Every structure is written in structure tokens, then in C-alpha cells.
Amino acid sequence: HSANVQGTITIDDIAYTYYGSDEPVLKGISLTIQAGEKVALLGRTGCGKSTLLQLLTRNWDPQQGQITLDGVPLPQWQEAALRCAITVVSQRVDVFNGSLRENLILAKPSGTDEEFCDVLEKVGLSALLKGKGLDTWLGEGGRQISGGERRRIGIARALLHDAPILLMDEPTEGLDRRTEQQIMSLLLEHAKDKTVLFITHRLVGLEQMDHICLMDEGQFIEQGRHREL
Ligand code: ATP
Numbered sequence: 001h002s003a004n005v006q007g008t009i010t011i012d013d014i015a016y017t018y019y020g021s022d023e024p025v026l027k028g029i030s031l032t033i034q035a036g037e038k039v040a041l042l043g044r045t046g047c048g049k050s051t052l053l054q055l056l057t058r059n060w061d062p063q064q065g066q067i068t069l070d071g072v073p074l075p076q077w078q079e080a081a082l083r084c085a086i087t088v089v090s091q092r093v094d095v096f097n098g099s100l101r102e103n104l105i106l107a108k109p110s111g112t113d114e115e116f117c118d119v120l121e122k123v124g125l126s127a128l129l130k131g132k133g134l135d136t137w138l139g140e141g142g143r144q145i146s147g148g149e150r151r152r153i154g155i156a157r158a159l160l161h162d163a164p165i166l167l168m169d170e171p172t173e174g175l176d177r178r179t180e181q182q183i184m185s186l187l188l189e190h191a192k193d194k195t196v197l198f199i200t201h202r203l204v205g206l207e208q209m210d211h212i213c214l215m216d217e218g219q220f221i222e223q224g225r226h227r228e229l
């Protein structure tokens with residue numbers, strides 16, 4: 001269980017090179033995010049933002065340096081404990097063939113139908129409930145969902161999964177401005193006491209971050225508070 005995870009993340013001089021490539025994608029990145037602190041990560045497409053997020057969730061390990069959670073190196077964490085401690089809104093939300101309920105329950109196995117309907121309403125997806133409700137089938141042989149709906153399913157999952165750390169990779173990409181504002185306030189309200197890393201190209205929500213990192217070609221080129229940059 002993650003009840004005793006505080007959520008302090010330290011990234012200490014990590015480098016990462018994809019297999020088969022000779023150019024590192026991350027070149028000596030260091031950053032500490034204290035428990036409850038909120039950090040935004042900005043940078044041009046391809047500079048390595050999503051790669052950093054993959055390392056934070058330990059999908060891969062860096063070849064140099066280390067990442068710790070509450071002072072303990074990630075490789076020493078049990079995978080299940082990490083999954084409990086960290087919520088991820090990935091850049092590409094994976095919606096699988098299954099009912100709407102099945103697509104949400106993985107985020108909160110103890111969740112009730114009422115909670116699922118509530119959260120769908122919050123993210124503006126209650127139209128998906130028409131007809132078969134939470135039994136509505138998504139994906140092949142079911143309802144084809146749009147890019148924006150897919151994204152909002154990702155947000156709904158994040159709102160259901162109550163973990164001390166929230167990592168978001170362009171959570172509002174492809175949503176219109178008004179929806180973006182609404183979704184960002186939902187996410188930031190949900191994350192009020194959580195550790196947050198927020199990857200974005202946009203400028204919405206930045207004033208609520210404690211710290212902003214600008215990345216270019218696998219390095220941090222500038223860091224500071226919103227009004228300093
Ligand atoms: P964007 O803003 O477009 O999402 P990003 O900053 O998230 O970009 P990454 O996805 O981290 O960028 O990619 C960084 C670099 O690593 C890019 O040059 C990309 O082509 C390369 N890359 C990403 N994933 C892989 C992979 N699985 N194998 C090899 N190279 C990869």
C-alpha cells in the first residue's frame with residue numbers, strides 16, 4: 001500500500017540512450033521534487049520529456065545516475081508499490097476493448113458504479129453512458145471513441161487513482177481551450193496535496209506550479225518559478 005509514501009522524488013544526474021541509438025536522449029538531468037511540490041516540464045517536441053517520465057515510472061532504467069522515491073532507489077521498489085504510489089496520465093491513453101466500467105476499474109478496483117458515473121460526468125463524458133451505461137462497450141465491436149474522449153478517459157482514471165504522486169504528460173493535448181481549463185482545474189484540485197510533474201507545451205496551469213523546468217535536447221536549460229522565467 002502507498003499510505004506511507006511521502007512522494008519525494010530525486011533525479012540525480014541521469015542519462016538515457018535508447019537501445020540501438022548512439023545519441024543519448026537524456027544527458028545529465030537532475031531535479032528534486034519535494035513531497036507535495038508541483039513542477040512543470042516544458043520543451044520542444046522530441047527533447048526527451050516523455051522519456052524522462054518513462055524512467056520515473058521505471059518502464060526503463062537510466063544507464064547513468066539514479067532516481068529515488070522517498071530516498072529509496074526505484075529498482076529497490078516493488079513494482080506493485082510503485083504502481084500504487086504513482087498515477088500517470090500518459091501522452092497516449094490506452095483504451096482497450098472492454099466495457100466502460102472495465103476501462104475505469106483498473107484505476108480503482110474498489111470503485112463503485114456511482115463513483116465511475118460521477119467521475120465521467122466531471123470530465124464531461126456522461127454522453128458515453130447513454131444507452132448501456134457503464135456496460136457500454138469501447139473499442140472494437142463497440143463504441144468508437146474520439147481522441148478527446150480517449151484523453152478524458154485517461155483523466156477520469158487519474159481522478160479515480162488516489163496516489164501521492166501524479167505524473168501528467170500533456171494531459172489536455174487536443175482538447176479545446178474551455179475543456180482544457182476545466183480539466184486542468186479538476187486535476188490540480190485532485191493533486192492539491194500530491195507531488196506533481198506536469199509535462200506541457202501549453203501555458204495553462206503554469207501559475208499554479210512551484211517550479212518550472214525548461215528542457216532542450218535532453219538537458220535542463222533553465223529552471224525557476226513562473227514569474228522568473
Ligand atoms: P513530444 O513533446 O513530441 O512528446 P518528448 O519531449 O516527449 O516529445 P520523447 O518522446 O521523450 O520526446 O523523445 C525524445 C527522443 O527520443 C526523440 O528523438 C524520439 O524520437 C526518441 N525516442 C522516443 N522513443 C523512442 C524509442 N522507443 N526508441 C528510440 N527512440 C525513441
Ligand code: MG
Nearest residue numbers: 049050051091
Ligand atoms: Mg512526449
